[in-house]
Amino acid sequence: MSALTNRLTVIFIPPYVTVGPVEGRTYTLTHSDETGELFLSVGGGIDSSKIDWKMRDEVIGTWQIRGGQYYLVCSVHISAGEFDENKARARYSIFKEEMPLALKGIINGDKGLFGYYPWLLNAPVQVEFCSIYPEFNQVMYYGLARHYQEG
Structure with a gap:
């Protein structure tokens, strides 16, 4: 069992x-x-009961079809104006640094799906950083889902 699996619910x-x-x-x-634990809900929509509406430090992901190909599209909330530009910069930096771990949590937390649909591991991963500040309102490519799969 990996260190990630031990702290992922x-x-x-x-x-x-x-x-x-x-x-x-x-x-x-x-x-x-406090504990470093990760919590993943898999369902038909955002699990709003798990979101800390003051911190807004969740990662939301959905499967989308574009041009006949599946994509894993994730989004993070940087600032809609409730955080000033300095706080938004810090949030953006932290999200960028932690995104590979978050993507590992999503991909490994849903490993049964990939066992059933292994071709989804070839899906491109896109992350939308959502902010009112243009420099932090970015869309970035994070490779393929398989890049985040553990053992």
Whole structure:
């Protein structure tokens, strides 16, 4: 068992289960600053019960089809004006630094899906950093889902 697996808790919200469906599948990844634990909800929409609405440090992911190809599209909230530019800069920097770990949490937390649909591991991963400040309002390519798969 990897260190990630030991600190990752996954819940599935019916009708979403380990093997599907893919359509509408949404990930809500949160964490505990105190323990370093990661929490992943897999369901048909954002698990708003898991979001800290003051901190807004969640990562949301969805499967989308574009041009006939599946993409894993994730988004993070940097600032809609509630954080000043300095705080937004810090949030942006932290999210960029921690994004590979977050993506590992999503991909490894839903490993049953990839066992059933292994071709999804070839899906490109895109991350949208959402901010009112133009320099932090970015869309970045993070390689393929398989790059975040552990053993």
